[in-house]
Amino acid sequence: MYAFTFHRPQTVRQAASLLAKNQEAKLLAGGHTLLPTMKLRLAGPPQLIDLSLIDGLAGIEQSGRSLTIGAMTRHNDVNTSPVVQQAIPVLAKLAGMIGDPAVRHMGTIGGSIANNDPNADYPAACLGLGVTIVTNKRRIKADEFFTGMFSTALEPAEIITKVSFPIPKKAAYQKFRNQASRFALVGVFVSKRGSDIRVAVTGAGSNGVFRVSSFEEALKKRFSPKSLEGMTIPADGMNSDIHGSAEYRAHLVGVLARRAVAEAIGKSAA
Amino acid sequence: MAANTAAVSLTVNGKPVTAEVDPRTLLVQLLREHLRLTGTHVGCDTSQCGACVVHVNGKATKSCTVLALQLGGANVLTIEGLAAPDGPLHPMQEAFRENHGLQCGYCTPGMIMTAVDMVRRKGNDLDEHTIREELEGNICRCTGYHNIVKAIAAGARAMRGTSAAKAAE
Structure with missing residues (x-):
């Protein structure tokens, strides 16, 4: 690591300053x-600002049809929260799919989406649920927040404080893992x-998380895996590497979308 | 030591510790190099292998991916603190011994700390599937995991009703 100085502010205001x-x-x-x-010396910030001592940045709260996560x-706290499990079960499940148990004891939702x-x-959940990202300065819609691979709409000195999730009627997430x-x-x-109706895809796009409007239009007519039968997305703009070609990833988007819709309506996978 | 150092005070295995460290110091370096607690190992140094797992405030944590300075005021438990120095082994350590849950032993401290955390979260009756899923972040290159899984199931049962898991936390 390159050398840095370490700060532990007590408030969001101090951190922002x-x-x-x-x-x-x-x-x-x-x-x-x-x-x-x-x-790996891919980053060498001269200062690190640790957010862990700031009161009120962590916590889960439900208010009406909205769930707020600090x-x-x-990740482990989202995974095991009875409030999340009841309000948006798929979100609790998704948090439990990140990393491993020790990683989930440290990793945070704010860190994940700021990194994008x-x-x-998490970016798939945020875009797929149409969340609002709350910062020390403003509220940002997920559709405007994720601006590309490793990039977001966050400005300098802007700090995410919480994420506000509207509670969906139906939702599901299908993750096809890289086996390594x-x-x-x-x-x-x-x-x-x-x-x-939202369909959000992570892992596949060379520009980060994205929505599939053609799938969303088809699902508006009827929210069923049948509505997506035979549908796929163009391979242009998909990642291509030793783990899978752009065509393979594009194909998986269709397959996983059908499985996710089937799961969301409580049917076994198509 | 470089001019840029900072002090950190925390509790390690029940004892208060204060150290003056370079801000780049990882928890595992604080444990091994400053406190000479070399039971916690460094395998991959990329938070994948789990050889460095310790408990921070009671939760399994990869000590290669936490800075010492992040832990001011924290309570850290390492493999050395699991059982009293001159007392019997912790039931999970005993189960690894009894079930031959190790070969070279390099991953074992991390396996045991992960296993004790697993019991805290999942209880004393652990089926094979749960144990294997929960070991996602701990890699062993000798055993093929079979005896580790057996050891954890037995250790979890042996921990029932004991306060061993809570010692020094």
Whole structure:
């Protein structure tokens, strides 16, 4: 690692002020992406700002038809929360699919979405549920938040404080794992909330998480795997590497979307 | 040591510890190099293999992927703190011995710390499927896992009603 100085602010305001003064500084949440990246010297922030002492950044709360999860809430806490399991069971399940038990004790939802790894699970849930990302400055819709691989709409000195999830009527997530890394080779999240139907894909796109409007239109007529029968997406813009070609990933998007819709309506996988 | 150092105070195996460290110091380096607690191993150094698992505030954590300075005020339990130095082994350690749950032993401290955390979260009756799923973050290159799985199931049963899991936490 390159040398850095370490800060532990007590409030979001102090953290934001440190960030404003030190443009190259990085926020440290769970650290399970940032620290490995720093070890490889792919990142060398001169300052690290640890968010773990700030009160009120972690926690889960349901209010009416909305579930709010604090940015520093660990994956394990989302996975095991009775509130999440009851309100959005697929979200609890998805959190339990990230990394391994020890990683889930440290990794946070805020860290995951701020990083926007193209293979991460949480961006698919956020885009697939149409969340609102709340920062110290404003509220950002998921559709505007994820702007490309490892990039987001966050401005300098902007800190995610929580994520607000509308509770869907039906939702499911299908993750097809890379057998070595266990990351999503392709993951498809589907949800239905009134007339709002969303299909979000992680792992496949070379520009990060994205929605599939053709699938969403087809599902608006009838929310059933049959509506997606024979449908696929173009291989253009899909990742292609030793783990799978662009065509393979494009094919998986269709397969997993049908399985996810089947799961969401409580039928066995198509 | 470089001019850029900072102090950190935490509890390790029930004892208060204060150290002056370079901010880059990982928890596993603090344990091994500053405190000479070399039971915690470094395997991959990329948070995949689990040889470095310790408990931080009671939860299994990969000590190669946490900075010492993140842990001011924290309570850390390592393999050395699982049983009293001159007392009997912790039931999970005893189960690994009894079931030949190791060969070279390099992954064993991390396996045992993960296993004790597994019992805390999943209870004393662990089926084979659960144990294998829960070992996703712990790699063994000798055993083929068979005896590790047996050892954890037996250790979990042996921990029933004991306060061993809570010692030093």
